[in-house]
Amino acid sequence: MPSDQPPRMRDVARALGVSQATVSNAFNRPDQLSRELRDRILTAARDLGYPGPDPIANTFRRGRTGAIGLIIHEPLQYLFEDPAARLTMAGVARVCGEHGSSLVLVPRAEPGLPDVVPTALVDGFVAFCDPLEPERRELLRARRLPVVGLDAPVTPGEPYVGIDDRAAARAAAAHLVALGHRRIGVISFALARDSETTVVPAGLDAPTGYVANRARLDGYRDALGPALDDGGGRIVVVAARGVEEADGAAAAVPLLDHAEPPTAILAMSDRLALGVIAEATRRGIDVPGDLSVVGFDDVPAASAADPALTTVRQPHDRKGAEAVRMLLRPASTRQALILPTEVVVRASTAPPRT
Amino acid sequence: MPSDQPPRMRDVARALGVSQATVSNAFNRPDQLSRELRDRILTAARDLGYPGPDPIANTFRRGRTGAIGLIIHEPLQYLFEDPAARLTMAGVARVCGEHGSSLVLVPRAEPGLPDVVPTALVDGFVAFCDPLEPERRELLRARRLPVVGLDAPVTPGEPYVGIDDRAAARAAAAHLVALGHRRIGVISFALARDSETTVVPAGLDAPTGYVANRARLDGYRDALGPALDDGGGRIVVVAARGVEEADGAAAAVPLLDHAEPPTAILAMSDRLALGVIAEATRRGIDVPGDLSVVGFDDVPAASAADPALTTVRQPHDRKGAEAVRMLLRPASTRQALILPTEVVVRASTAPPRT
DNA sequence: GTGGCTAACTTATACGTATCAGAGGACCGG
DNA sequence: CCGGTCCTCTGATACGTATAAGTTAGCCAC
Numbered sequence: 001m002p003s004d005q006p007p008r009m010r011d012v013a014r015a016l017g018v019s020q021a022t023v024s025n026a027f028n029r030p031d032q033l034s035r036e037l038r039d040r041i042l043t044a045a046r047d048l049g050y051p052g053p054d055p056i057a058n059t060f061r062r063g064r065t066g067a068i069g070l071i072i073h074e075p076l077q078y079l080f081e082d083p084a085a086r087l088t089m090a091g092v093a094r095v096c097g098e099h100g101s102s103l104v105l106v107p108r109a110e111p112g113l114p115d116v117v118p119t120a121l122v123d124g125f126v127a128f129c130d131p132l133e134p135e136r137r138e139l140l141r142a143r144r145l146p147v148v149g150l151d152a153p154v155t156p157g158e159p160y161v162g163i164d165d166r167a168a169a170r171a172a173a174a175h176l177v178a179l180g181h182r183r184i185g186v187i188s189f190a191l192a193r194d195s196e197t198t199v200v201p202a203g204l205d206a207p208t209g210y211v212a213n214r215a216r217l218d219g220y221r222d223a224l225g226p227a228l229d230d231g232g233g234r235i236v237v238v239a240a241r242g243v244e245e246a247d248g249a250a251a252a253v254p255l256l257d258h259a260e261p262p263t264a265i266l267a268m269s270d271r272l273a274l275g276v277i278a279e280a281t282r283r284g285i286d287v288p289g290d291l292s293v294v295g296f297d298d299v300p301a302a303s304a305a306d307p308a309l310t311t312v313r314q315p316h317d318r319k320g321a322e323a324v325r326m327l328l329r330p331a332s333t334r335q336a337l338i339l340p341t342e343v344v345v346r347a348s349t350a351p352p353r354t
Numbered sequence: 355m356p357s358d359q360p361p362r363m364r365d366v367a368r369a370l371g372v373s374q375a376t377v378s379n380a381f382n383r384p385d386q387l388s389r390e391l392r393d394r395i396l397t398a399a400r401d402l403g404y405p406g407p408d409p410i411a412n413t414f415r416r417g418r419t420g421a422i423g424l425i426i427h428e429p430l431q432y433l434f435e436d437p438a439a440r441l442t443m444a445g446v447a448r449v450c451g452e453h454g455s456s457l458v459l460v461p462r463a464e465p466g467l468p469d470v471v472p473t474a475l476v477d478g479f480v481a482f483c484d485p486l487e488p489e490r491r492e493l494l495r496a497r498r499l500p501v502v503g504l505d506a507p508v509t510p511g512e513p514y515v516g517i518d519d520r521a522a523a524r525a526a527a528a529h530l531v532a533l534g535h536r537r538i539g540v541i542s543f544a545l546a547r548d549s550e551t552t553v554v555p556a557g558l559d560a561p562t563g564y565v566a567n568r569a570r571l572d573g574y575r576d577a578l579g580p581a582l583d584d585g586g587g588r589i590v591v592v593a594a595r596g597v598e599e600a601d602g603a604a605a606a607v608p609l610l611d612h613a614e615p616p617t618a619i620l621a622m623s624d625r626l627a628l629g630v631i632a633e634a635t636r637r638g639i640d641v642p643g644d645l646s647v648v649g650f651d652d653v654p655a656a657s658a659a660d661p662a663l664t665t666v667r668q669p670h671d672r673k674g675a676e677a678v679r680m681l682l683r684p685a686s687t688r689q690a691l692i693l694p695t696e697v698v699v700r701a702s703t704a705p706p707r708t
Numbered sequence: 709g710t711g712g713c714t715a716a717c718t719t720a721t722a723c724g725t726a727t728c729a730g731a732g733g734a735c736c737g738g
Numbered sequence: 739c740c741g742g743t744c745c746t747c748t749g750a751t752a753c754g755t756a757t758a759a760g761t762t763a764g765c766c767a768c
Contacts, residue, residue: 006498008754008755009754019717020755021720021755024754024757028756028757029756032717034715034717049496051497051498052472052496053755054753054754054755055473055475056413056419056754056755057753058754058755059410059414059473059475060410060723060724060725060753060754061722061723061755061756062723062755062756063410067458067475069456075448076448076450076457077443077444077448079434080433080434080440080443080444087434089434090431093429093430093433094429094430096430097461100467100470102423102459102460102461102474103459103461104421104456104458104459105447105457105458106456107454107455107456108451110451110452110454113454116420116454118405119420120409120456121421121475142403144360144405362724363724363725372747373747373749374724374748374749375725375727375750376747376748378725378726379727379746382726383727387745387746391747407725407726408723410724410725411723411724411753413725414723414724414755415726415753416725416753417753
């Protein structure tokens with residue numbers, strides 16, 4: 001009468017009168033035993049219902065999991081919902097698949113639940129956060145596993161894959177300046193966690209811990225500052241509450257309510273920008289006639305929008321792919337990798353009405 | 355001079371002159387030792403740079419990974435690219451996150467690489483395949499881990515979460531019949547792996563190993579058969595080559611090329627249906643005036659399309675969520691869970707021109 | 709005949725932890 | 739003063755495997 005437990009390697013060995021080591025070799029090192037014995041062992045294993053070497057014990061012994069972890073600080077489903085994140089994750093997933101590595105999506109630490117970072121069964125992490133929370137960074141460092149940042153380094157100076165946010169933002173703003181805009185609204189991501197939608201008094205100097213946010217504000221200033229020094233211009237910065245279209249629409253409200261509203265709006269993402277267009281349309285404001293709108297990311301919805309959105313294209317898929325490739329390479333070859341961006345001019349921008 | 359290797363629990367114990375068991379208890383069972391000693395141990399651990407109990411050894415000892423595996427047979431990135439898969443995965447990911455479980459995306463077996471199913475570090479699988487390849491099913495069974503099917507049971511009779519594909523398809527077809535359509539084209543998923551786009555001679559009786567495909571064809575026949583028995587009708591079934599919009603457009607070609615083309619097309623997914631609309635538009639065929647089109651899934655693009663697509667809504671997110679919940683429940687409580695669907699009538703269907 | 713080499717297997721060990729079964733002392737009630 | 743109980747802590751063990759080191763037999767060359 002067979003046990004309810006699956007047989008172990010030892011049981012297979014006993015059944016054949018060979019040593020456990022030989023069974024192990026039958027599975028892992030065919031050159032260590034004769035072909036006949038190997039065949040006999042594998043056949044017996046199948047017949048006995050042996051599931052193969054226990055994955056956990058195997059991992060324990062070898063010290064390798066064959067998996068890559070991905071860390072975010074949004075809820076896990078964000079990876080499947082946000083258009084830009086999805087494009088990036090497709091690249092991550094593709095390279096993992098090609099390499100035969102599992103992709104472990106590590107949930108953020110929920111209140112009441114322990115953080116999974118200290119216990120995740122992975123050989124390395126891709127950190128898709130900007131920035132990684134300090135506590136998590138500490139937990140991550142304790143793991144002493146390889147880490148590659150996605151969009152921003154986990155710690156300044158560490159390897160990551162991203163874009164030149166400052167230059168990209170500068171180019172986007174320069175496009176508006178070239179069109180003749182001088183009253184410009186900027187819709188930034190939240191400056192801090194759980195912040196409200198609000199006009200930022202500090203403008204482009206707004207303090208924020210988010211690396212990309214900071215760099216893009218700097219980029220906008222690079223292009224807008226000189227133009228405004230010529231006189232007559234005005235920049236108003238609004239921090240959005242979240243990353244969704246509705247947050248962009250909400251952030252547009254104080255800009256469009258102004259007595260002398262901006263003739264153009266720079267949004268830090270296409271989703272925010274599409275929200276702006278929606279809000280403008282609701283108010284009967286013509287885009288781009290009365291208001292030019294520029295996004296960031298060039299997600300599929302940008303080109304499908306009406307009017308099609310002028311935006312900054314970044315290679316999302318490749319960004320994700322390169323991050324995994326970098327993680328799979330030897331540590332000594334890892335370094336910051338900056339991918340190119342490009343302003344894509346579409347129908348949502350035009351010269352301001354004279 | 356400190357070693358390059360991180361300290362182990364034993365090293366922490368030695369440094370404090372306590373037993374390794376006590377250190378373990380300090381981390382896992384606070385009630386087993388005095389508060390002061392515990393604090394002393396945790397402090398010393400931090401000071402020594404102890405990363406905490408090794409996750410792999412911990413998992414080995416406990417026999418639990420705290421992770422849920424997800425199996426598909428498309429390339430991994432499909433989960434981030436396909437609109438319906440994304441919605442489902444969002445539900446999967448959400449429940450995993452709420453539960454503090456990692457979500458392990460298991461790549462399909464690439465030629466030259468060993469299948470990951472036998473070695474994935476998970477406590478259970480969600481199988482998002484229709485159907486699971488026989489070889490993989492065998493590997494999966496060998497693991498003796500809990501498995502919940504998504505859309506279809508791994509083996510008939512096993513627990514899964516899905517919809518009543520037959521009833522849903524029947525309702526979609528009945529909608530067309532009620533509008534008066536009698537010449538109807540059906541665009542099915544591929545009947546077998548790597549099949550070509552082709553008109554299927556067997557029509558609605560087309561042989562296929564895909565469970566959902568079969569059930570939907572049956573559902574179409576339920577509704578179309580009686581209507582056609584009244585005379586004058588015709589059903590042509592075309593199998594698409596893939597799941598993308600372009601595959602739908604390609605599948606529409608033989609239907610629209612026909613001397614007496616259908617007045618309506620039933621597609622098995624919104625993506626295929628949107629491809630049909632695109633192809634019709636290219637040919638100057640008015641939808642719904644000259645051609646009605648019905649999709650399946652109600653993905654976001656369906657309502658955003660022009661014309662908005664009539665389709666069958668299924669609760670993707672909830673489907674994914676319930677699959678994970680079922681996996682997390684005790685085995686004895688797992689059973690087939692059929693979620694409701696609903697025909698959503700939009701602008702892509704109308705009575706045939708008289 | 710002997711030394712050395714290879715093939716084919718076995719023995720022994722270690723991976724790092726969690727937990728069971730105690731040991732020892734303190735404390736309490738009687 | 740004694741038995742019992744609780745609180746802390748320790749010692750020992752097992753989880754299932756991979757692999758280094760060792761053993762035996764066979765074979766060949768000299």
